[in-house]
Amino acid sequence: MLVIALDTSTPAVTAGLVALDDGLPRVLAERVTINPRAHGELLMPQLVDVLQEAGRGFTDVDAIVAGIGPGPFTGLRVGLATATALGQACDVPVHPVCGLDAIAAAAEVTGPLLVATDARRKETYWAAYDGATRVDGPHVAKPADVPTEGYPVAAGELAEAVGLPAVGPKYPTPAGLVAAATLDADPEPLVPMYLRRPDAQEPGERKSVLTR
Amino acid sequence: MSERIVLGIESSCDETGVGLVRLSDDGRVELLADAVASSVDEHARFGGVVPEIASRAHLTAMGPTMRRALEDSGLALSDVDAIAVTAGPGLAGALMVGVASAKAYATALNVPLFGVNHLGGHVAVDTLEHGPLPERCLALLVSGGHSQLLLVEGVGEKITEVGTTIDDAAGEAYDKVARILDLPYPGGPPIDQQAKLGDPKAIAFPRGLTGPRDARHDFSFSGLKTAVARWVETERREGREIPVPDVCASFQEAVADVLTMKAVRAAQDHDVDTLVISGGVAANSRLSGLARERCAAAGIELRVPRPRLCTDNGAMIAALGAHVLHSGAKPSPLDMPANPGLPVDTIVVQ
Numbered sequence A: 001m002l003v004i005a006l007d008t009s010t011p012a013v014t015a016g017l018v019a020l021d022d023g024l025p026r027v028l029a030e031r032v033t034i035n036p037r038a039h040g041e042l043l044m045p046q047l048v049d050v051l052q053e054a055g056r057g058f059t060d061v062d063a064i065v066a067g068i069g070p071g072p073f074t075g076l077r078v079g080l081a082t083a084t085a086l087g088q089a090c091d092v093p094v095h096p097v098c099g100l101d102a103i104a105a106a107a108e109v110t111g112p113l114l115v116a117t118d119a120r121r122k123e124t125y126w127a128a129y130d131g132a133t134r135v136d137g138p139h140v141a142k143p144a145d146v147p148t149e150g151y152p153v154a155a156g157e158l159a160e161a162v163g164l165p166a167v168g169p170k171y172p173t174p175a176g177l178v179a180a181a182t183l184d185a186d187p188e189p190l191v192p193m194y195l196r197r198p199d200a201q202e203p204g205e206r207k208s209v210l211t212r
Numbered sequence B: 001m002s003e004r005i006v007l008g009i010e011s012s013c014d015e016t017g018v019g020l021v022r023l024s025d026d027g028r029v030e031l032l033a034d035a036v037a038s039s040v041d042e043h044a045r046f047g048g049v050v051p052e053i054a055s056r057a058h059l060t061a062m063g064p065t066m067r068r069a070l071e072d073s074g075l076a077l078s079d080v081d082a083i084a085v086t087a088g089p090g091l092a093g094a095l096m097v098g099v100a101s102a103k104a105y106a107t108a109l110n111v112p113l114f115g116v117n118h119l120g121g122h123v124a125v126d127t128l129e130h131g132p133l134p135e136r137c138l139a140l141l142v143s144g145g146h147s148q149l150l151l152v153e154g155v156g157e158k159i160t161e162v163g164t165t166i167d168d169a170a171g172e173a174y175d176k177v178a179r180i181l182d183l184p185y186p187g188g189p190p191i192d193q194q195a196k197l198g199d200p201k202a203i204a205f206p207r208g209l210t211g212p213r214d215a216r217h218d219f220s221f222s223g224l225k226t227a228v229a230r231w232v233e234t235e236r237r238e239g240r241e242i243p244v245p246d247v248c249a250s251f252q253e254a255v256a257d258v259l260t261m262k263a264v265r266a267a268q269d270h271d272v273d274t275l276v277i278s279g280g281v282a283a284n285s286r287l288s289g290l291a292r293e294r295c296a297a298a299g300i301e302l303r304v305p306r307p308r309l310c311t312d313n314g315a316m317i318a319a320l321g322a323h324v325l326h327s328g329a330k331p332s333p334l335d336m337p338a339n340p341g342l343p344v345d346t347i348v349v350q
Ligand SMILES: [Zn+2]
Pocket: B118, B122, B143, B145, B146, B279, B311, B312
């Protein structure tokens, strides 16, 4: 089984092609660029490079796995729009994966693990795991407010910011995304995890335009 | 080569649009499907488009809108020969959803991708309704986001700005005046409706930038909006009831008067005999009525696409994409950015 893995929920623009033999993900090619402002420009060229390096085409692909966040909004949507369109054009299922789950899967820790990524505005997206199984979250909070008691290590870009020794990757990896996906079931809908409401204010009282 | 199918994707503001057109060898373009999903209701209580709400709605709507356009046309994605997408101008986060989607569709289908100009789309859409445009014509684009006069010398090839608003767009003025009068958002339809019951000469509202020394082809609607607010507030302070139909009719008269006067003047200044009016405000009854009168008097042919095609949609982007494809333009690169400030003379991003 051949799977495209995409994630744009963090400053990393991530595209990979992963083969699943006997349930074990094997990365055939991947491209990762750290650039929080260029998800829209970089993602598709990277995916084209990945397929070329692996010597495969879109017709060889059996499924797509996409990170649904949590992530800052604009970049996150690039990966999801791309995955939706690819799924439709290639007529293959698109499986959503929580990016924090992908990081936990790639960390390969047994026992308690926290995952913390950058939510901007001096906050972190975080979730708690037992091995690769999520037991709490995802939430958004100030790093100092993340309950770390009982957790010896953390993964993700803000692992140290929550006060724990860092293990595993900073960002979701193609292998982690595929490992965390439920590929043998019908895909869940691809719903982004924003965890924040849009900033929008209802207009207040009109100001007077008359000078007195 | 024979006929080619062009798919268009639009997401610059609050409408998610997917359109399909057929391009013939001779350059004629025919509408096959036009599916639109709007998030306008979600913005109503904010009195204007909220970019993050619009962007979220685009992501949710893109897949279903694509499916609906394909169903309506009886085509499959594999029938598509080229994809056009709005690269700008528009809201950054909103544009990005359409551009990312278009890149993925085009790459997976192995067809050329054209990142095109939204404003050019508003002009190109008229060819779906009234056939090919003459070699040179003038276009008046009026909506919540734009108020522009464009000189069109080949719809897929050369478009230059003749004039623009120096402050608010015409549609923005409608929304603000509607709010002053406690009418619903968007303001265009309720003001048009009220205006039909009122006297356009009841109140003399100012005509912006129409003095002898003012820019001949530019617009200003901010002063008009303030004048309406001042008039209404004064009346309310005096304890008088606001004659809403008269205010609407007088405001609408001022907008239509300036827009049509300047459009006809620009057409004459540039020696063209065809005027296209497009954009959401083109559906306004007084604007199209007055434009018809003044164009007839000046010997100018007036073309106004049907309202459904005037508002933002994917068909207009497909139409422009088809004209660009027919002109032999190079496709856009895969690392093309969404450009919120794309200049109007960039018809296709290279
Ligand atoms: Zn528009």
